[in-house]
Amino acid sequence: MEWATIGTIGKSPPRMTDTRNELEPPFEIIEPADWRGPLIFNSPHSGNIYPPAFLASARLDLAQLRRSEDSFVDELFIGVVPQGFPLMRAHFPRCYIDVNREPYELDPRMFEGRLPSFANTRSMRVAGGLGTVARVVGDAQEIYDQRIPVDDALRRIDGLYKPYHRALRRLVTRVHRDFGAAILVDCHSMPSIAGNRDERPRADVVIGDRYGTSCVAMVADTIEAALQEAGYSVSRNKPYAGGFITEHYGNPPAGLHAIQLEINRALYMDERRFEPIAAFSRLAGHLESLAERLAAISLEELRPYRAAAE
Numbered sequence: 001m002e003w004a005t006i007g008t009i010g011k012s013p014p015r016m017t018d019t020r021n022e023l024e025p026p027f028e029i030i031e032p033a034d035w036r037g038p039l040i041f042n043s044p045h046s047g048n049i050y051p052p053a054f055l056a057s058a059r060l061d062l063a064q065l066r067r068s069e070d071s072f073v074d075e076l077f078i079g080v081v082p083q084g085f086p087l088m089r090a091h092f093p094r095c096y097i098d099v100n101r102e103p104y105e106l107d108p109r110m111f112e113g114r115l116p117s118f119a120n121t122r123s124m125r126v127a128g129g130l131g132t133v134a135r136v137v138g139d140a141q142e143i144y145d146q147r148i149p150v151d152d153a154l155r156r157i158d159g160l161y162k163p164y165h166r167a168l169r170r171l172v173t174r175v176h177r178d179f180g181a182a183i184l185v186d187c188h189s190m191p192s193i194a195g196n197r198d199e200r201p202r203a204d205v206v207i208g209d210r211y212g213t214s215c216v217a218m219v220a221d222t223i224e225a226a227l228q229e230a231g232y233s234v235s236r237n238k239p240y241a242g243g244f245i246t247e248h249y250g251n252p253p254a255g256l257h258a259i260q261l262e263i264n265r266a267l268y269m270d271e272r273r274f275e276p277i278a279a280f281s282r283l284a285g286h287l288e289s290l291a292e293r294l295a296a297i298s299l300e301e302l303r304p305y306r307a308a309a310e
Helices: 052-057 062-068 073-077 150-179 217-229 244-249 280-295 305-309
Strands: 004-007 027-030 039-043 087-090 182-190 193-195 198-201 205-208 234-236 256-264
Touching: 027 150, 039 073, 039 150, 039 280, 073 087, 073 182, 073 280, 087 150, 150 182, 150 244, 182 244, 205 217, 217 234, 217 256, 217 280, 244 256
Parallel strands: 004 027, 039 087, 039 182, 182 256, 205 234
Antiparallel strands: 027 087, 193 198, 205 256
């Protein structure tokens, strides 16, 4: 069964307290009434519906698990929909299954049973406990106090990860077909402080374009200029250069551009209480303005290189 749904503006997904519709649907694509340009916004880590069985298996409480959420990022960007651009968002939490990883980045130390032979067990993300099925959240806090069945991980991949990417790929293909190019903006948030090893405040926004390989320079330059003009501090690729989604969907020679935005949570939420703050609406307005600036990029700058040469 394909679980993506088409949402409507102002209709929120079921929240953590609503277990009657647990992960049904696990994600949605909210389409605009009128499509205005080649932009797609994606919020893969803002999901906050925690399956009861998962909570029961975790040694951490809900507040600790939520530290890995990109809380409210989907709501920050929801204003792009009436502007004419689709928004895709996950309902399941990142610490349950992370769609910004390869499909089988799995740590064999976590599981009871044998992993598939093709699993990537040696990536840096797996080593850090942040594979497709995470081992840790926050400052390396272990999620589980015992191994979990490998079949559980494979069910999450087959039932959530793969349908999510099928739906995202179809959306990107549709936009590329209709406009001749596509810009995928992958939307994330980051803690305001890096952690115990580094207490320095972070930039307001980190742009990740895989060091210039996932999109044409015009896309990153436009985002940086728009945010700086709005008064935000911006850095590129440090400490986040873009994850699997940015790398996997970005193919500038084919007219496919992907870029990651990491927004400092202190700009819009109380990080301890998991609540939006008064500045939330101001930031959301600036992100709507950013969408307009991206939509104004000439399609000739974005279309496949071979088309431009003909």
